[in-house]
Amino acid sequence: MKYFLIILVFVNLFAQNIDELIKKVPKNSPEYNLDIVLYKKIKEIKYKPLDLKFNIKNEKEYLQALLKLIELKKELESLPDKIKELNEKSVILKNYKNTTQELQYIYYKKLKEYYEKRLEDLQKKFPKLENFLFSKLKEVDFDIKKAQNEISLLKKQFIEAQRYYEKLNIELQKWQILDNKTKIEEIEKKLNLYYQNQKRIYKELFKNQLIIWLNDIKNRDKKAFEDDDEVLNYSKHLGEKYYKAVSEIIGDFEQKAFGSKLIIYNTKKEAEITLKNIKKIINYPLFNVGDKTITPVNFALMFFILIVGWYIGKYYKKTIYKIRKKYKISHSVATLLGNFGYYTILAVSFLTALKSVGLDLSSLTIIAGALSVGIGFGLQNIVSNFVSGIILMFENSMKVGDYIQIDENTKGEVVDISMRSTVIRTNDNIDLIIPNQTFIQNNVINWTLNDDLVRFRVPFGVEYGTKIENVEKIILSTLEKSHLPYIKKHPKFDVTPRIVFIEMGDSSLNFELFVWVKGEYARRPRRTKSEFLKMIYKALNEAGIGIPFPQQDLHIKDSVPFEIKIKKE
Numbered sequence: 001m002k003y004f005l006i007i008l009v010f011v012n013l014f015a016q017n018i019d020e021l022i023k024k025v026p027k028n029s030p031e032y033n034l035d036i037v038l039y040k041k042i043k044e045i046k047y048k049p050l051d052l053k054f055n056i057k058n059e060k061e062y063l064q065a066l067l068k069l070i071e072l073k074k075e076l077e078s079l080p081d082k083i084k085e086l087n088e089k090s091v092i093l094k095n096y097k098n099t100t101q102e103l104q105y106i107y108y109k110k111l112k113e114y115y116e117k118r119l120e121d122l123q124k125k126f127p128k129l130e131n132f133l134f135s136k137l138k139e140v141d142f143d144i145k146k147a148q149n150e151i152s153l154l155k156k157q158f159i160e161a162q163r164y165y166e167k168l169n170i171e172l173q174k175w176q177i178l179d180n181k182t183k184i185e186e187i188e189k190k191l192n193l194y195y196q197n198q199k200r201i202y203k204e205l206f207k208n209q210l211i212i213w214l215n216d217i218k219n220r221d222k223k224a225f226e227d228d229d230e231v232l233n234y235s236k237h238l239g240e241k242y243y244k245a246v247s248e249i250i251g252d253f254e255q256k257a258f259g260s261k262l263i264i265y266n267t268k269k270e271a272e273i274t275l276k277n278i279k280k281i282i283n284y285p286l287f288n289v290g291d292k293t294i295t296p297v298n299f300a301l302m303f304f305i306l307i308v309g310w311y312i313g314k315y316y317k318k319t320i321y322k323i324r325k326k327y328k329i330s331h332s333v334a335t336l337l338g339n340f341g342y343y344t345i346l347a348v349s350f351l352t353a354l355k356s357v358g359l360d361l362s363s364l365t366i367i368a369g370a371l372s373v374g375i376g377f378g379l380q381n382i383v384s385n386f387v388s389g390i391i392l393m394f395e396n397s398m399k400v401g402d403y404i405q406i407d408e409n410t411k412g413e414v415v416d417i418s419m420r421s422t423v424i425r426t427n428d429n430i431d432l433i434i435p436n437q438t439f440i441q442n443n444v445i446n447w448t449l450n451d452d453l454v455r456f457r458v459p460f461g462v463e464y465g466t467k468i469e470n471v472e473k474i475i476l477s478t479l480e481k482s483h484l485p486y487i488k489k490h491p492k493f494d495v496t497p498r499i500v501f502i503e504m505g506d507s508s509l510n511f512e513l514f515v516w517v518k519g520e521y522a523r524r525p526r527r528t529k530s531e532f533l534k535m536i537y538k539a540l541n542e543a544g545i546g547i548p549f550p551q552q553d554l555h556i557k558d559s560v561p562f563e564i565k566i567k568k569e
Helices: 002-023 032-044 059-093 099-139 144-178 181-218 224-236 240-262 268-282 296-323 331-356 363-377 380-395 437-441 468-481 525-542
Strands: 287-289 292-294 403-407 410-417 421-425 431-435 453-462 498-504 509-518
Touching (some): 002 032, 032 099, 059 099, 099 240, 181 240, 268 296, 296 331, 380 421, 380 431, 380 437, 468 498, 468 525, 509 525
Antiparallel strands (some): 287 292, 403 410, 498 509
């Protein structure tokens, strides 16, 4: 009773909060209608526990219950993704103060709670419903002959529909050549009806084939393993998620029906055919290198050696970093030793892998000679980028995740460093592929080399006659009360925000706000700077401090004579 009262109080407070929020929305607001819709939707979200009781007496009722089970399985698989998506939206909207966005946040939060209860309910009740339906199989009589006849009729309809489809396509091509838009629209409407009819045929085929398979499961007949292929084939045309749900339910029913005998029912002949197909696939000749035929087995062996070499290389690097402190090796030397050994092990693994598949390594000397000639004629840039990539990896002056700047218009996060190029993703979500030699030959600013702490300088100006002490006091006080993303304390740096008087300009007293930020805010300099400028403008405006703009005064000397003539009529 105590917990019930607490929940009741919480619900009442929540309802009051929503009601108060909607009252604040002006009726002339452009988002008023949207806010009302959100308010109503929030009110409507009320969870009702699943009622999964079925009264099954015949084939039709059993089939309806099984189709419901498939839909529930689909829902069970999709709910975690929906919950994750709503959670991401809620995180984004959490810090917004706009009424519409607050309502959206509440709506997403309530919808997420609804889906979480639904998921929990389904996870508890779905296995019980599945077991219940399996146990009811004994009590239901399935009309196999009727189902087989229906399948024959539906297949005939399908063939006729295919012919009709081909005829429509020929008609469509004819009217497209003649550019008759009216006829084209008529044909397209008929095609849409054809697609709907095809989906109906597949659905009916699925249902009737399902009846045949259910009868096999009921009688524990191994024909079920042949009939389930047809069931799954028809379910594919009803959607990928539907197919996946049907596949899992079929597996559960067959496991319950046959248990440990599930593998035994795979005949010896089928096993031999399977083994023969596997052998055929793994020994299939892909291509020849000299007298050596390369097969998938050779590739598998080569990749195994490469993977083992990669693991040995990774272990070697970890070992070097572990013993660094013990033998007082500097970080740069340890990095050099680790990377050099790592790539040496990879090179040896690569040569060993080539040798294992029967390739003649002496041919590599010919390849090396050809490469040297190619480099002399036009591969200088490629080799330069390749070597630059190795230098970048060894120096570790720029790594994946760093926020770098090459020039005023080229800056972003490093998302990949390969042997030839580096990929930088800008704040506009544009991937720039930049050759590695650019980073070796040019100056590069790494904003997050050792840490992601960055100091921003936000310029602003006030009118002449303003007290400098007041400006500093107002801005710093407002900054401290705000929720802006700046650093207040740091163990290594003095991150105290400061106001610096820069100059006495032509029209204003110019200042700069020094403030430290980190993380994603450092990687979005324009947006972050915008937030601080908004805060400064608002603070100065509320304090009545003028923000000047350039202006010019015109002075007229008394010594310059001029005349004013007035014409009288």
